[in-house]
Amino acid sequence: MKRNVLIIGAGGVAHVVAHKCAQNNALLGDIHIASRTLAKCHAIIESVHDKGSLHMPGLLQAHQLDAMDIEATKFLIRATRCQIVINVGSPFVNMSVLQACIETGAAYMDTAIHEDPAKVCETPPWYANYEWKRLDACKRAGVTAILGIGFDPGVVNAYGRYAMDTYFDQVDSIDIIDVNAGSHGRYFATNFDPETNFREFTSTVWSWENGAWKANAMFERKKEWDLPVTGKSTTYLTGHDELHSMSRNLGVPDIRFWMGFGEHYINVFTVLKNLGLLSEHPVRTARGQEIVPLEVVKAVLPDPASLAPGYTGKTCIGDLVKGTKDGKPQEVLIYNICDHEEAYKEVGSQAISYTAGVPAVAAAMLIADGTWDMGGMVNVEELDPAPLISLMNRMGLVTRARHGTEDYVVEPQMAIAEQVSCDKVASMG
Numbered sequence: 001m002k003r004n005v006l007i008i009g010a011g012g013v014a015h016v017v018a019h020k021c022a023q024n025n026a027l028l029g030d031i032h033i034a035s036r037t038l039a040k041c042h043a044i045i046e047s048v049h050d051k052g053s054l055h056m057p058g059l060l061q062a063h064q065l066d067a068m069d070i071e072a073t074k075f076l077i078r079a080t081r082c083q084i085v086i087n088v089g090s091p092f093v094n095m096s097v098l099q100a101c102i103e104t105g106a107a108y109m110d111t112a113i114h115e116d117p118a119k120v121c122e123t124p125p126w127y128a129n130y131e132w133k134r135l136d137a138c139k140r141a142g143v144t145a146i147l148g149i150g151f152d153p154g155v156v157n158a159y160g161r162y163a164m165d166t167y168f169d170q171v172d173s174i175d176i177i178d179v180n181a182g183s184h185g186r187y188f189a190t191n192f193d194p195e196t197n198f199r200e201f202t203s204t205v206w207s208w209e210n211g212a213w214k215a216n217a218m219f220e221r222k223k224e225w226d227l228p229v230t231g232k233s234t235t236y237l238t239g240h241d242e243l244h245s246m247s248r249n250l251g252v253p254d255i256r257f258w259m260g261f262g263e264h265y266i267n268v269f270t271v272l273k274n275l276g277l278l279s280e281h282p283v284r285t286a287r288g289q290e291i292v293p294l295e296v297v298k299a300v301l302p303d304p305a306s307l308a309p310g311y312t313g314k315t316c317i318g319d320l321v322k323g324t325k326d327g328k329p330q331e332v333l334i335y336n337i338c339d340h341e342e343a344y345k346e347v348g349s350q351a352i353s354y355t356a357g358v359p360a361v362a363a364a365m366l367i368a369d370g371t372w373d374m375g376g377m378v379n380v381e382e383l384d385p386a387p388l389i390s391l392m393n394r395m396g397l398v399t400r401a402r403h404g405t406e407d408y409v410v411e412p413q414m415a416i417a418e419q420v421s422c423d424k425v426a427s428m429g
Contacts, residue, residue, distance in 0.1 A: 001368065001369065001370060002083035002084050002107060002367055002368050002373060003028065003029035003030070003083055003084075003368060004028070004029040004030040004031075004032075004080065004081050004082040004083055004084065005021050005028050005029070005030070005031050005032065005082060005084045005085075005086060005364060006032045006033075006034060006076065006077060006080060006082035006084070006085045006086070006106070007021065007031065007032065007033045007034070007086050007088065008034050008035070008065070008067050008073075008085065008086070008087045008088065008089045008093070008097055009034075009035060009067075009087065009088040009089030009090070010033060010034075010035035010037060010040035010041045010043075010044055011040075011088070011089075011192075011193060011304070011305060011353075012192065012304045012305040012308075012349055012350070012352070012353035013088045013111060013150070013192070013353045013356045013357045013360075014033065014035075014044065014088045014089075014357075015044050015047065015305060015347070015348065015349050015353065015357070016343075016347055016349050016353050016354050016356070016357025016358065017086055017088055017357045017360055017361055018031065018033055018044045018045070018047075018048055018053075018060075019047070019048055019051065019053045019346075019347035019348075019349075019357075020053075020347070020357060020358055020361035020395065021086075021361055021364070022048045022053040022054045022055065022058075022060065023053050023054075023055050023395075024055060024361065024365055025054060025055050025056060025058045026055050026056050027365055027368050027369065028084070028361075028364060028365065028368055029058070030058060030059040030060075030061070030080065030081075030082070031058070031059065031060045031061070032059075032060075032061050032062075032063060032076075032080045032082060033045065033060075033061070033062050033063070034062075034063040034064070034065035034067070034076060035064070035065065035089070036064065036065065036066055036067075037064075038062055038063075038064040041062030041063065041064075042062050044062075045060050045061075045062055047347075047348050048060060051346075051347060051348060053347070061080075063076055063080075067087075067089050067093040067096055067097050068092070068093055068096050069096070070096050070099050070100050070103075073096065073097055073100035074100045074103055074104050077100060077101070077104045077106050078104055082106060083105075083106055083107060084106065084107045084109075084364050084367055084368065085097060085100075085101050085106045085107065085108050085109070086109055086360050086361070086364055087108065087109065087110040087111075088110070088111055088356075088357070088360065090115075090193070090195075090196070091110075091112045091113060091114055091115040091196060092114075092115055092116075092117055094110050094112075094113075094114035094115075094130070094131065095114050095130055095131070095134075097110075098110075098131065098134055098145060099134070101143055101145065102134065102137050102138060102141050102143050102145075103141075105141065105142070105143060106143070107143065107144040107145070107146075107364075107367045107373065108143065108144070108145040108146070109145070109146040109147075109149050109360060109363055109364065109367075110147060110148065110149070111148065111149060111150030111153070111154060111356050111359075111360055112148065112150065112153070112196070112241055113126050113127060113130070113131070113147075113148065113153070113241040113244065114129075114130040114131055115196075115199065117280060118280065118281075120199050120202055120203045120280060121199075121200070121202070121203035121204050121205075121206070121239055124206050124213050124243070124244050124247070125244040125245070125247060125248055126241070126244040127147065127244050127245055127379070128244075131145075131147055131377070132377070134377060135376070135377045138375075138376050138377040139375070139376045139377070142375040142376075143375065143376075143377075144367055144372070144373050144374055144375055144376065144377075145376070145377040145378070146363055146367070146372065146378060146379075146380065146383070147245070147377065147378070147379050147380070148241050148242060148245070148379060148380060149359055149360050149363045149380055150355070150356035150357075150359055150360060151317055151336075151355040151356050151359055151397075152176060152178055152240065152241075152242060152257070152317060153240070153241040153242035153245070153379075153380065154242075154356075154359045154360075154380050155317075155336070155355075155359050155380075155388070155392070155397070155399075156176045156242055156317065156318070156319055157242050157245065157246055157379060157380035157381040158380050158381065158383070158385035158388050158389065159318060159319040159334045159335075159385070159399070160174050160176075160246055160250060160252075160255075160319050160321065160381055161250070161380075161381045161383075161385045162334065162385040162386070162389060162410075162412065163319060163321040163332055163334050164250065164252075164321070164323075165385075166412075167321070167325060167330060167332045167403065168321065168323040168324065168325050168330055168332075169323070169324055169325050169326065169327075170323045170324050171250075171252050171321055171322070171323035172252070172253060172254065172322050172323045172324075173252065173253070173254035173255070173256075173321070173322045173323075174246070174250070174252055174254070174255045174256075174319050174320070174321050175254075175255075175256050175257075175258060175319070175320040175321075176240070176242065176255075176256065176257045176258065176317075176318075176319050177225055177227065177235060177258045177260075177316070177317070177318060177319075177320060177335075178235075178257070178258070178259045178260065178315075178317045179225070179227055179230050179233040179235065179259075179260035179315065179316045179317070180260060180313075180315045180351075180352065181229075181230035181231070181233065181260075181313050181314055181315065181316070182311055182312060182313030182314060182315065182340045182350070182351065183311070183312055183313050184307040184310060184311050184350070185310050185311075186302055186307065188264070188265070188268050188301070189301055189302040189304065189307055190301065190304060191304055191307070191350065191352035191353075192304050192352055192353070192356070193298070193304065194297060194298040194301045194304075195294055195295065195298045198269070198272075198278045198294060198297070199280065199294070200238065200239065200240070201218045201238065201269065202218070202273060202278050203218075204216070204217070204239065205217060205218050205220070205237055205238055205239045206239040206243065207237055207239070207243065207255070207256045207257070208243050208246075208247040208252075208253075208254065208255040208256070209253070209254050209256070210253055210254065211253045213247075216237055218236070218238070219236050219261075219266060220236075220237070221236065221237040222234055222235065222236045222237070223235055223236075223237075223258060225258070225320075227316045227318075227333075227335070228316060228333075228335065228337065228400070228402060228407065229314055229316055229337045230314060230315070230316040230337075233260045234260065234261070235258035235259055235260045235261070236258065236259060236260075236261055237256060237257070237258060238257050238258065238259045239257070240257035240259075242257070243255055243256075243257055245379035245380075245381065246379075246381055249379060249381050249382055250381055272297060276293060277293045277294070277296070277297050278293065278294050278297065279292070279293045279294060280292060280294050304350070304352070304353070305349070305353070307350050308340075308343075308344045308348060308349050308350040308353075309344060311340035311341070311344065311350040311351070312340055312341055313339075313340055314337055314338060314339050314340065314351070315336075315337070315338045315340075315351045315352065315355060316335055316336070316337055317335065317336055317338075317355065318333055318334055318335025318336060319333070319334050319335070320332075320333045321333075321334065332401055332402070332403045333401065333402040333403075334399065334400070334401045334410065335399070335400055335401075335402070336355065336392075336397050336398065336399055336400070337398075337400070338351040338354055338355050338397065339351060343396075346396065354396070354397075355397060358392060358395050358396055358397050359388065359392060359397070361395070362388055362391040362392050362395055363388065365391060366387055366388065366391065371387050372387070372388075385412070386412035386413065387412075389410055389412050390411065390412055393409065393410075393411070
C-alpha cells in the first residue's frame with residue numbers, strides 16, 4: 001500500500017490530475033503540487049476547493065520546485081512523505097524526476113517520452129535513448145516506474161494489449177486514431193503545451209510497418225476515418241510516443257498513429273515552420289539578444305488551459321485493430337469519447353487535458369492498492385489492462401468497442417481481488 005502523491009507540473013493536465021487525486025484522496029492520501037511557478041499551483045488548489053473535489057478532508061499543498069534539480073526533488077519527496085510521483089511537467093524533466101524517485105524509493109509515472117531540448121524526433125526506439133537505460137536501476141531499487149500513462153501514450157497502449165488478449169488469435173495491425181472534433185473559438189491555439197506540440201511535427205514521422213521503422217515527412221500521408229460520434233475525419237500519419245514501446249512489446253508488424261488536423265492548423269503550422277519560427281535552436285536578434293524561436297511562439301499563443309471555458313464538441317481516440325480469430329478476419333475499434341463541456345463542468349478543463357490526466361490518476365490508484373505496484377519499469381502495454389479500463393469507466397473515461405454490428409461499453413473480466421479494488425474506488429466517488 002502506497003500513499004501520498006506529489007504532482008510535478010501545474011499545467012492543464014496537472015489541473016485534472018489534482019482534481020482526480022482529490023476525488024480519490026481516501027485512497028491516495030495527501031496531495032502535493034510542485035512547479036517552478038508557485039502561483040499556478042495555488043490556482044489549481046483554489047480550483048479544487050471551488051469545485052468541491054476533495055472526497056474527504058485532507059492535505060492539499062503547493063510547493064515551488066525546479067524539477068531539473070534532482071537533489072531538490074529528492075528533498076521534497078522525502079519532506080512530504082510522498083510515495084507516488086505523477087510527473088506531468090515538461091518532458092524535459094523526465095529523467096531528473098525519475099532519478100529522484102529511484103533514489104528515494106517513490107513510485108514514478110509520466111505521460112510522455114523524455115525529450116532533450118536540443119533534439120527533435122529522435123531515432124527510434126526513442127525510449128532506448130533515455131528511460132529504458134534506467135530499467136536495471138529501477139529493478140535494483142524495487143521502484144515502480146510506469147512510462148507514458150496518459151491517453152496517447154497510455155490508454156491506447158492498454159487498448160492494444162486488451163484487444164490482442166480478448167478479440168484475436170493473431171493481430172496484423174494497430175492503427176491508433178486521435179480526432180478532436182471540438183472547437184475552442186480562437187484563431188489558432190494548441191490543445192497542450194505548444195512547444196511539445198510543435199516539436200512532435202517538425203521532423204521525421206516514424207511509423208512501424210512490416211516489422212521495421214519507416215520514415216515519412218509530416219503531412220505526407222493522410223487517411224479518412226469514419227468514427228463514432230465525431231464522424232468522418234481526415235487524419236495524418238504522425239510519429240508518436242507509444243509506437244516506440246508497442247513496436248517492441250506487442251509483436252505486431254504494423255503499428256501506426258494518425259492524428260486529425262484541419263486545413264487551418266496545417267496552413268498556420270506550415271507558415272511558422274517555413275519562417276523558422278518553430279526552430280528549437282537559438283538565434284540572435286538585431287539587438288544582440290539570444291532567443292529560441294519556438295519559445296517565442298509558445299509565449300504568444302494562448303495557454304491551453306485558458307481554452308477550457310469556451311470549448312465545445314468531443315474527442316474520439318482509439319485503436320483500430322485488425323487480425324484473425326478462429327482463422328477468420330476480424331476487426332475491432334476500441335475507443336473513448338470525451339466531451340469538452342462535460343470535462344469543464346466537472347473539473348474546469350478541456351477534454352484533451354482530461355483524457356491525459358484521468359489515466360495517470362487511475363494508475364496511481366492501482367499502484368496505491370498494489371495492483372500495478374510491480375517494483376520495476378514498464379510501459380503500459382506490459383501491464384494487465386483490465387483494472388485500468390474498469391477504473392476509468394468509473395472515473396469519467398468510458399471505454400467502448402465497435403465490433404461488427406455491435407457497439408458497447410467494455411467491462412473487462414478481472415480477478416476477484418482487482419474487482420473488489422475497483423468497487424471500493426467506485427464507492428469512494
